Amino acid sequence: MERGPERNINQYLLQSSEDEIKRIALELHEGVAQTLFSIYTGIQLLETSTEDIKMKNYVREMAEVLERTIQEIRYLSVELHPPTLSTIGFFPALQSYLKLYTSTFGIVVDIEQAGEEIPLPVNHRIGLFRVCQEALANIAKYADSAKIKLQLNWEHHRVQILIQDFGIGFDVDAHIESHGLAAMAERMKLIGGDCIITSQLGKGTTIRLELGFASNVNGEGEKV
Amino acid sequence: MFNKSKNYEPILQECKQLKKEINCDFVGFAFQNTIGPDIKWHIAAGNHNEKYKLISVRYGKGIAGRVISTGRAMTIEDFPHHIIGKVLEYPIMLAEKLVYSHAVPVYYKEAAKGVLLVGNRSNKQLSREDVLIVQAASNKIEKIISC
Ligand SMILES: Nc1ncnc2c1ncn2[C@@H]1O[C@H](COP(=O)(O)OP(=O)(O)OP(=O)(O)O)[C@@H](O)[C@H]1O
Numbered sequence: 135m136e137r138g139p140e141r142n143i144n145q146y147l148l149q150s151s152e153d154e155i156k157r158i159a160l161e162l163h164e165g166v167a168q169t170l171f172s173i174y175t176g177i178q179l180l181e182t183s184t185e186d187i188k189m190k191n192y193v194r195e196m197a198e199v200l201e202r203t204i205q206e207i208r209y210l211s212v213e214l215h216p217p218t219l220s221t222i223g224f225f226p227a228l229q230s231y232l233k234l235y236t237s238t239f240g241i242v243v244d245i246e247q248a249g250e251e252i253p254l255p256v257n258h259r260i261g262l263f264r265v266c267q268e269a270l271a272n273i274a275k276y277a278d279s280a281k282i283k284l285q286l287n288w289e290h291h292r293v294q295i296l297i298q299d300f301g302i303g304f305d306v307d308a309h310i311e312s313h314g315l316a317a318m319a320e321r322m323k324l325i326g327g328d329c330i331i332t333s334q335l336g337k338g339t340t341i342r343l344e345l346g347f348a349s350n351v352n353g354e355g356e357k358v
Numbered sequence: 359m360f361n362k363s364k365n366y367e368p369i370l371q372e373c374k375q376l377k378k379e380i381n382c383d384f385v386g387f388a389f390q391n392t393i394g395p396d397i398k399w400h401i402a403a404g405n406h407n408e409k410y411k412l413i414s415v416r417y418g419k420g421i422a423g424r425v426i427s428t429g430r431a432m433t434i435e436d437f438p439h440h441i442i443g444k445v446l447e448y449p450i451m452l453a454e455k456l457v458y459s460h461a462v463p464v465y466y467k468e469a470a471k472g473v474l475l476v477g478n479r480s481n482k483q484l485s486r487e488d489v490l491i492v493q494a495a496s497n498k499i500e501k502i503i504s505c
Pocket residue numbers: 272273275276277299301302303304309312313314315316339
């Protein structure tokens with residue numbers, strides 16, 4: 135197998151871009167959003183301390199724009215890298231992303247979890263999270279499905295994730311080399327897992343992700 | 359402010375009327391919630407599904423988010439081609455499979471608090487008269503919510 139060095143460099147590139155994304159997300163969430171929030175409370179104080187009705191309305195308007203901006207920054211950070219992903223765990227991070235997903239795209243996600251989350255190495259969590267994100271993005275873009283069923287099964291030696299939509303379906307073989315789908319497979323491979331896509335025209339698509347716990351691909355498993 | 363129990367019917371009628379008048383596929387009305395900063399799609403005509411009811415317009419993003427943040431009308435001619443930002447930033451276009459859309463702000467007390475959007479599932483465009491009709495409908499809606 136001649137894939138060793140190539141895979142290592144791919145992994146390195148991926149890791150550095152994930153590190154950067156995480157840094158930006160944290161800076162937005164802990165830095166920018168916090169600072170804006172202080173300004174927001176200051177502006178609210180201004181609103182209550184002025185008697186001038188016109189000024190009051192103007193200040194309230196400013197506070198509202200600020201409030202929305204703060205909310206949008208928080209959402210952005212959840213999309214980039216949920217703050218809980220590398221701290222608390224994969225499932226809480228996925229949940230906060232799914233909540234945002236439903237309110238953004240209007241697609242209901244039924245989540246079912248069986249078993250208890252095994253704390254995975256952070257790069258495994260990030261890998262799983264990105265693949266779920268891509269699967270969900272494809273559903274929002276193409277599936278024309280109002281509902282998604284997402285199942286997480288924590289077994290003693292592996293975790294299995296099923297993402298099922300009930301939309302138009304597509305010819306998987308014809309698209310398997312397409313970048314988005316190929317990247318899902320590759321990311322799962324990089325962490326020692328699998329991505330299996332099945333689809334039926336008119337019925338919908340199922341993405342099955344599997345990741346064994348013992349696998350410690352290229353010794354990178356514990357890297358945070 | 360948009361008051362659901364009072365304003366829903368008259369605005370729905372306005373949307374249906376608009377849809378018929380300019381012969382488009384979809385009309386949607388989004389407005390800021392009474393409490394909190396969320397902007398939701400409250401009313402639709404010609405919708406294919408109920409997704410719009412769950413969608414919160416993201417401030418500054420997509421067609422509706424931009425119309426509200428800039429206070430100006432916006433048109434998308436041929437989705438998903440030639441758009442600002444990513445395809446995923448246009449949830450209402452994706453949800454209703456729109457290809458063309460034109461959206462105008464709905465003002466309340468001198469601030470853009472909502473949006474009236476008309477769309478087609480083909481790239482059929484609005485005529486200049488149609489654009490004026492949409493603007494007039496938005497003005498009527500502004501009157502409905504101001505009293
Ligand atoms: N859940 C789905 N339902 C229906 N069609 C799908 C689904 N997922 C993918 N497809 C089809 O498979 C094609 C390839 O998907 P892929 O993710 O590789 O590309 P993309 O989403 O078009 O672009 P990118 O992911 O690079 O932004 C899509 O263009 C679409 O036709």
